Amino acid sequence: MANASSLPDDVLHIICDQLGQQRDFSALFSCALTARRWSDPALVVLYRLYNLSPIIGGGTDETEFNRQTTRGTKSFVAVREEQELVVRKWAILWRSIALSSFNWTSPGSPTYREYCRYIRALNLRDLAELLQDGKFYSCAEYFFAKPLDTVYFKSEKTTPRRKGAGRFQTVDFFSTVSSIGETITKKTLALEDISGRIKAEVFPAWIRRSPKLQSITVWHGSSLSDGAEEAIRTNCPHFRSLSVYQWESDPPNQADSQAAKVFEGLAPNTIEEFIVISQHNLGASSFQALNNHAASLTDLRISNLREDSLISLHHLKDCTSLRNLSLDDFESTTSLEARHNDVFLSLVSWLTSCPSLKQISLQRLLDGPTLLTSVLKTPSIHLEKLSITGYVAATPSARAFHAALTSHNSLTSLSIKADGEDLTQQDRNSLVSALCSLPSLRELELKDISDEFSTAHISRFARSLPQLEHLWVSGESITDDVLTPLSTLRNLRSLMLYALTRFSADALLEFVERLEVPGNKGFQLGVVNAEVESQVSEQEAWLIRERISERVEGGFDFNYWRDPDVDSFEGDSD
Numbered sequence: 001m002a003n004a005s006s007l008p009d010d011v012l013h014i015i016c017d018q019l020g021q022q023r024d025f026s027a028l029f030s031c032a033l034t035a036r037r038w039s040d041p042a043l044v045v046l047y048r049l050y051n052l053s054p055i056i057g058g059g060t061d062e063t064e065f066n067r068q069t070t071r072g073t074k075s076f077v078a079v080r081e082e083q084e085l086v087v088r089k090w091a092i093l094w095r096s097i098a099l100s101s102f103n104w105t106s107p108g109s110p111t112y113r114e115y116c117r118y119i120r121a122l123n124l125r126d127l128a129e130l131l132q133d134g135k136f137y138s139c140a141e142y143f144f145a146k147p148l149d150t151v152y153f154k155s156e157k158t159t160p161r162r163k164g165a166g167r168f169q170t171v172d173f174f175s176t177v178s179s180i181g182e183t184i185t186k187k188t189l190a191l192e193d194i195s196g197r198i199k200a201e202v203f204p205a206w207i208r209r210s211p212k213l214q215s216i217t218v219w220h221g222s223s224l225s226d227g228a229e230e231a232i233r234t235n236c237p238h239f240r241s242l243s244v245y246q247w248e249s250d251p252p253n254q255a256d257s258q259a260a261k262v263f264e265g266l267a268p269n270t271i272e273e274f275i276v277i278s279q280h281n282l283g284a285s286s287f288q289a290l291n292n293h294a295a296s297l298t299d300l301r302i303s304n305l306r307e308d309s310l311i312s313l314h315h316l317k318d319c320t321s322l323r324n325l326s327l328d329d330f331e332s333t334t335s336l337e338a339r340h341n342d343v344f345l346s347l348v349s350w351l352t353s354c355p356s357l358k359q360i361s362l363q364r365l366l367d368g369p370t371l372l373t374s375v376l377k378t379p380s381i382h383l384e385k386l387s388i389t390g391y392v393a394a395t396p397s398a399r400a401f402h403a404a405l406t407s408h409n410s411l412t413s414l415s416i417k418a419d420g421e422d423l424t425q426q427d428r429n430s431l432v433s434a435l436c437s438l439p440s441l442r443e444l445e446l447k448d449i450s451d452e453f454s455t456a457h458i459s460r461f462a463r464s465l466p467q468l469e470h471l472w473v474s475g476e477s478i479t480d481d482v483l484t485p486l487s488t489l490r491n492l493r494s495l496m497l498y499a500l501t502r503f504s505a506d507a508l509l510e511f512v513e514r515l516e517v518p519g520n521k522g523f524q525l526g527v528v529n530a531e532v533e534s535q536v537s538e539q540e541a542w543l544i545r546e547r548i549s550e551r552v553e554g555g556f557d558f559n560y561w562r563d564p565d566v567d568s569f570e571g572d573s574d
Contacts, residue, residue, distance in 0.1 A: 013041040020045040025053055040113070047118035050097070055089045056126055058133060087135040091143050094127055098180050101187040102147050110147065116188045124196025125217070128177050140171070151179035178202065185209045192238075193217075200226040207231035214238050215273075221247030221280070225258050229265030239266075240296075241273040244280070252281035252308070259286035269296035276302045279330075283308050287315040294318040298356070301326035303363075307334045310365075314346035320353045326361040332390055335366040348374045355380040364390030369401035376404040385413040393431075393449050394422035402430060406437045412467075413443040420449035432457045436464035442491070445472040452476055453499070459485045468492055475499030477531075480507035487514035496526040500561060503527060505540035512544060515552045523554035529561040 019027050019042075031042035050056070100115040130136055136143075144152040153175035178199050185191070191210040195217035198206070204227045207213060213236040218224065221244045232239050242262075249255035259282055263271070271293040276282065282302070290297065297319050302309070305328060313327070336344035344367060351357075352374055360375065360383060362368040368388050375381055386408075391398055398418065405411070414435070423431075432453070435444065444461065446453075453475035461471065462485035469491050478501040486495065508527075515523055525548060530536065536544075536558060545556040 009037065009041075012038060013044075016041040016045045020049050023049070023052060025049075043113055043115065044118050047097070047115045048120055050093060050119060051121045051123045051126065053093065055086055055093060056123070057129060058083075058090060058135075059086045084135050084138065087130070087133055088139050090130055090133075091136060091139045094130055095143050095148065098148055098151070098184065101183045114187065116184050117190065119184075119188055120190055121193040122181065122184060122188070122191055122195070124177050124181050124194075124198065125219075127180065128173055128196065131171050131173050131176065148180075151183060152176060153179065174199075181206065195243075198223045200224070200228075203228050204231040208235045211235055212238060215241035215243070217243040217245075219245045221255060221258060221262075222249075224262050229262045232270070233265065233267050239270060241275075242271055243273075243275040243277065245277045247276060247280040247282060249281055253283070253285075255281040256283045256285045260289035263289035263292055266293070268292050269294070272296050273299040274301075275299075276304070279304050280309070281306075282312075284312040284315050287312050290316060291318040295321055298322055299324040301361075303328040304330040306330050310334055310336065311340050311343050314343050314350060317346065317350045317353075320350070321356060322354045323356050324359040325351075325354070325357060326359075326363070326387075327365060328361075328363040329365045329390070332364040332366060337367050337370060347371065351375050352378045352381070357381050358383060359385040361385075361387040362389075363387070366391070369395075369397045373397070373401045373404045376401075376408050382410040383408055384410055386411060387413075387415040389415075389417040389447075391418045392422075393418040393420045394424070394427060399427065399430070402434050405434045409438055409440060411438050412440050414438065414441060415443070415445040415447075416449055417445075417447040418449040420451055423449075423452065428452065428457065432460055436460055439465065440467060441465045442467050443470040444468060445470075447472070447474065447498070450474045450499075455479050455482045458482050458499075462486045462489055466490075470494040472496040473499065474529075475501075477502065480504055483507050483511040487511050490516065490519040492520055493522055494524045496524075496528070498526075498528055501527055501530050503530065503536065505536045505544065508536070508544050509547060512548045512551060515548070515554070517552055520552045520554070523548065523552045524557075525554065526557040528557060528559045530558065532560060 016028060016031060016038075019031070025046065028042045028046050031038045032046065033039070046053075096111055097116050097119065100111040100113065100117075102110050153172035155170060155172040174197060177196065181196065181198065182202060185194075185206040186209065189209070190212055192212050192214045193216070194206065194210065194213065197219035200223050203223055207228060208231050213232070216224075216228075216239075224244075247255045247259060249258070263286065269292070271290075274290065274293075274297065280302075298321055300316075300319065300322055301324070303326075305313075310329060311334070334340075336347060347367075348371060351371060357375070360372070362371060365371065369391050372386070372388060375383070388401075393402075405414075420428075431449070435441075444465065450457075451474045453473065455475075455478050458473055458475060458478065459482050461468070461473070462482075466489065468489050470493060471486075471489075472494075473496075475497070476499060478497065478499045480503055483503070486492070512525075541556070541558045544558070548554040548556050
């Protein structure tokens, strides 16, 4: 059998590519340290995928979860040192990328390879987070050592103190990040994504240096106000996605006009995905201009809609190629059906004219249930994912929406958060029956609306929805009887019971013993509102946690809804 040293270079690249697809950064790092023949292909993949590295952002959610679960067995100093180590690695990664973009013509290369040429995404949001991390200051001197001192900008701040105000220097994050971005974009030619807070005057030049650019995410839409759309149109034939965190202005119509200028300045049917994450003043002009991309736009997500924006949504009437639509009402005070009925009818007409629609999310829209009822009753639409929040469940429009769910068995994911306080027993039974008529459901989240669900209601889900992989549900007085039917769900990976429960330790252990691999591998069980009557001790909870880890590599979170050692009437007296 051939040894590793005799393998052709192409094979080494294939091996490293496979490790990259598996996100096995540890193995790739080991390959990079093995030998020169291994280091080059390994480094190419490592830097190409740097933005997916476990150390980006100071550690992934999984890393943070592991820290939290081990804090009980580690000292504060040990946990602190572990966090500082992650930040040091994070800083080393970014320094190597920035350093590799410096002059390579002079004797003595600054880095082993020009790593910046390997990267596909320039995530300046992450760099800014690093510089602002409190633990970064211990390695700031190393990070900005020559030649990076030339891109290090400082600003002076004044802080009040007990004995008078004091002045101190800190990193000018915006200027420093912009300067580093400038040096990197001059060297890398393969960027497909740029994200961050970017100065409008430099952004067109960055775009022109990035002919493979496909997506942009900016902190504020004003970053696009100085000719970015022309640079994209003339230099980036593969561009398809635009995301903005904010797009506000004073006066408000300025942002609307800026956005319209961008949409009109791009080649028709360029944008496939447009996302607004936070506050904005978009309205009639920008929505109408977005129709220039009606044939290409398949993903539209707009958060924080104010009334002016809400009553302008019908201007998107030509955008009927949508597959994913998410709308979030910031104020949740305007009923279009009641106050702007013509706009409401136009909105219904638009939504029901989108035959390719697969995912829809309506957050806090007062007319959400009525709009969704129309969508669900449209024969040409076959939704797969639906999410709705912020409505009162005990109303005629809500009941009609719940009933309409029964006609949509294509749904695989359903999330509902609504006020269920005034639901009758008949309302709850009808809702459960409607949900149980969706046999393809793999994800079901019920928040607030299920607060008075019983053991029988949740058991019905287990018997009627065999494909469930994720279940989040509240309820009251849920007993051991629910665990047996839930244990028959062979694909269940996550069960969050935000209900008042009265589980015994024996029943929970028996439930865990019924879990199977591979279907339940990684199963996460949350019992977070246990009644004191449960009497599951800390030692028993630890035993359940250990057993679920051994059996399916899962986790267990258990909390009482109040401290069992404190009398319920303690502190009530005057």
